Amino acid sequence: MLRICNSKILCLTLVGLLSACSGHALRQSAGNSQYLEPPADAPLVQASAQLLQHHPGQNGFSLLTDGRDALIARLLLAASAKQSLDLQYYLYHDDLSGSLLAWALLNAADRGVRVRLLLDDMASRNKDDYLRILALHPNVNIRLFNPFRREYSRDLQLLTRYGVSTRRMHNKAMVADNCVAIVGGRNIGDEYFDAATDAVVFGDLDVLTLGPVVSDVSQAFDTFWNHPFSIPVAEHLGEPAGTGHESLQRLRDQLQLWLDSNQQHPYAVALRGRADQWLNTGQNALFWGQAYVLTDSPQKISQTPEVSPLMLSVGGLLNSAQRRVILISPYFVPGEEGTRFLQALAQRGVELIILTNSLASTDVPAVHSAYKKYRQSLLKAGVQLYELDAKAGKGATERSWLGSSSVSLHAKALVVDDEFFYVGSMNFDPRSVLQNTEMGMLFRQPILGKMTANGFMQVISENAWMLSLQNGELRWSRNTLNGTVVREQDPRASVWRRLQSWVLGFLPIETEL
Structure with a gap:
């Protein structure tokens, strides 16, 4: 009798917990704000105007292929902004690069620049106090998108709030003075800026873009910022303990002390040298052409599934291809429908080249366990399939967008007919299509398209395994200085990693990847 009674109590407790944890947290305050038009004397406005007058109605853009360039660009935008900085990221680590950017944002706020920082709450574990203190600055506004409830374990909420906590804002964007924007695949963290020393570097x-399209990036930011799913830090987390002014000054002093004491850090030295090179040798030259913002709605993370509008646009672009498609996706799970779509594309004569992570280079083995089911079908249809070598670029003296030694692909890009180029946050997998919100930019510029396509093909030929079928069995091959190397199983993958992928392949989790 006691066992039955206890079971009933346990069931009722679980039901109550599930009910209490269900549903999205919503913003209670009004708190809407819009992007600001900067004054005519703002440095970024003046610099952009000089360039735009020679390219009326067009947009200028420059690829940030080197991690150090990508961080330098963000720091320069923060240092140059006069009125506003808007940042939207899935992850923001408080490591070397994150601290540099936080220091730059605080300096901008001290100058009177309005800073709006919108973060997905997935990676804010143990950062509540840090965010609370940053948000104390009168010019710094921080919101958490779809935040976890603080009264329950995060890990538990991934089960009890399944379909709510598991849906995330994956967007990445930064806008300075509604004048210059950076959009792409990088989060804020050392592994994204070639600064990691004890972790895998993400390629x-x-x-970076300027011109009329920047206002579209700003409008997309406002849509997320003003959505009820975006909740101010103070409202969701409460005020920090202690005196606010003293806490903020202490954080500012800590950042400055950290910066001063790391002036000779090898990465800081490399960053300064790269900045001089970047600014003085024209490596920030712009291409000019048409540009479009592709973005999902924040409502996509509601419990009603919604196919990504961004994915529909990309699908239409793929379907329009006549000659060649180069698709780069670190997490590539096409599914049955996507596989049929890609097979049809290849079978009507379009050269289809796909680069994704190998089992050894991926940071999510579960994704590889789902992807591997589609390799043979794609190869039989004539799709050219490549997987990144986990040791790509090892020993290189100059880092590329693939990093230097132990690397994992993180770039999401697409080139169609050497004319259209897309870069953004969206992977070619079910999670990007159905669950997470995504954002990217599409450019039409034949010179950049051709240059990027050639660059991708060089990277693929030098850093990836080519897959093929021999008597119905998969083979991996790479051309090296010592000749062609052929492998009969996933190269460089440990026995444990192969076992992991094999076991995960039996689980019905593909739609969650």
């Missing part, structure tokens, strides 16, 4: 891509 990634961003694009």
Whole structure:
């Protein structure tokens, strides 16, 4: 009798917990705000105007292929902004690069610049106090998108609030003075800016852009910022303990002390050298052409599934291809429908080249366990399939967008007919299509398209395994200085990693990847 009674109590408790944890947290305050038009004397406005007068109605853009360039660009925008800085990220680490950017944002706020920072709450574990203190600055506004409830374990909420906590804002964008924007695949963290020393480096891509399209980026930011799912830090987390002014000054002093004491850090030295090179040798030259913002709605994370509007646009672009498609996606799970779509594309004569992570280079083995089911079908249809070598670029003296030694692909890009180029946050997988919100930019510029396509093909030939079928069995091959190397199983993958992928392949989790 006691066992039955206890079971009933346990069931009722679980039901109550599930009910209490269900549903999205919504903003209670009004708190809407819009992007600001900067004054005519703002440095970024003046610099942009000089360039735009020679390219009326067009947009200028520059690929940020090097991680150091990508961080330098963000720091320069923060230092140059006069009125506003808007940042939207899935992850923001308080490591070397994150601290540099936080210091730059606080300096901008001290100058009177309005800073709006919108973060997905997935990676804010143990950062509540840090965010609370940053948000104390009168010019710094921080919101958490779809935040976890603080009264329950995050890990538990991934089960009890399944379909709510598991849906995330994956967008990445930064806008300075509604004048210059950076959009792409990079989060804020050392592994994205070639600064990681004890972790895998992520090969990634961003694009810096100016022109009319920047207002579209700002409008997309406002849509997310003003949505009820975006909740101010103070409202969701409460005020920090202690005196606010003293806490903020202490954080500012800590950042400054950290910066001063790391002046000779090897990365800081490399960053300064790269900045001089970037500014003085024309490596920030712009291409000019048409540009479009592709973005999902914040409402996509509601419990009603919604196919990504961004994915529909990309699908239409793929369907329009006549000659060649180069698709780069670190997490590539096409599914049955996507596989049929890609097979049809290849079978009507379009050269289709796909680069994704190998089992050894991926940071999410579960994704590889789902992807591997589609390799043979794609190869039989004539799709050219490549997987990144986990040791790509090892020993290189100059880092590329693939990093230097132990790397994992993180860039999401697409080139169609050497004319259209897309870069953004969206992977070619079910999670990007159905659950997370995504954002990217599409450019039409034949010179950049051709240059990028050639660059991708060089990277693929030098850093990836080519897959093929031999008597119905998969083979991996790479051309090296010592000849062609052929492998009969996933190269460089440990026995444990192969076992992991094999076991995960039996689980019905593909739609969650």
